[in-house]
Amino acid sequence: MTAKTLVGDLGGTNLRLALTDGMALEAEIRFLTAEHEGLESALDAYLDGLPAGHRPSSAILAVAGPVSGDRFTLTNCPWSFSRHAVAERYGWSRFVLLNDFSAVAAGLPYLQKQDLEQIKDGTVLPGAPKLVLGPGTGLGVGVAVPSENGWTMIEGEGGHVSLPAGNAEEADLMQRLGNGDVPVSAEEVLSGSGLVALFNAIAERDGRADRVGAGADVVARLTGDACPVACAVMDRFSSFLAGVAANAALTVGARGGVYLTGGVLAHAGAAFREDLFRDRFTANARMADYLAAIPVYRIRHPEPGLFGLRMLARGVSGA
Incomplete structure (x- = not known):
């Protein structure tokens, strides 16, 4: 089975999660940030719902706010987390954190008509x-x-x-x-x-x-x-x-x-x-x-x- 990467788009109101092999998205789910105490709570709910053998080994998360250092706090949401602690908790070999609109910008050259x-x-x-x-x-x-x-x-x-x-x-x-x-x-x-x-x-x-x-x-x-x-x-x-x-x-x-x-x-x-x-x-x-x-x-x-x-x-x- 091709290794999957967890991708997530975390804004002040919604967290959108999906798995990808780079060619397509699957298992897309949207969570409301107001319904979870923090990132780990939403990730637990998402990962626990995946079929056996589908847990990702890496993750890329786009977040609404400036990214600097290990700890991140959202601008318009009370969530705060340590990048290192999250990666260790889920056993991810690679955990990339970037600004949410850098993620949108990454797709601009490849949008279709x-x-x-x-x-x-x-x-x-x-x-x-x-x-x-x-x-x-x-x-x-x-x-x-x-x-x-x-x-x-x-x-x-x-x-x-x-x-x-x-x-x-x-x-x-x-x-x-x-x-x-x-x-x-x-x-x-x-x-x-x-x-x-x-x-x-x-x-x-x-x-x-x-x-x-x-x-x-x-x-x-x-x-x-x-x-x-x-x-x-x-x-x-x-x-x-x-x-x-x-x-x-x-x-x-x-x-x-x-x-x-x-x-x-x-x-x-x-x-x-x-x-x-x-x-x-x-x-x-x-x-x-x-x-x-x-x-x-x-x-x-x-x-x-x-x-x-x-x-x-x-x-x-x-x-």
Whole structure:
């Protein structure tokens, strides 16, 4: 039997696990982090459910947060664990830990046409860096750059850059969100909790009594007789995301394309204002032509993180 590698995508809300030989994924299961005390609890449940002889000898885990040293603590979840202790507990000869959006970035060069929906015109420049952004529980950012051995992922924390205001309305909202003098990070707006913050700030500004407590409440108000505050939230969200994406694309030279994913976009669906995104993405007087040439896609692959991890397990990209 071919040795299998356990691959996992651990975010603030979900842990997705699967086995792979590099060619396909099998035994995929999703766990809610809120239903387990920590990583080992979820791993025990997963591994105990595998048939005899299917336990993996190695693992690659993508995690939502900066990876450094032996101990890792998630940014938006109370889980914390020692990489060495986990590997020893399960007898893994190899346990790779990397940022979750580095895993997504690892799969970008290998996504097929059916995995993507182009929302902004442009032409992919072969051999140029590729950028991915994903608003979900937090805001993930990943970059894949060409190297001698294929592609290399650059780990960073792009979701925590300061959010740029593009006009007076956005500047006013940022004043409200930051209580006047505290810088607002991109993740504080471009995430599930960010939808809540935007909604309540806009409702307060407009003198409305409406308030929400979860991102799902905002999304629910976008259907049927769409709530004007929820529509305003999606307008601002789409524009803010474009501003962050454009700045990141200029920083890394992402002429290989910009890719959008994440739970917020998946749930927002057609309510995401692609027209506003396109307008704001190129709203740079000096670099408008540069940005206009960069194509932007929405990733339609159901599990881009696990797909990228499969590529890493396969040895296509360096882990």
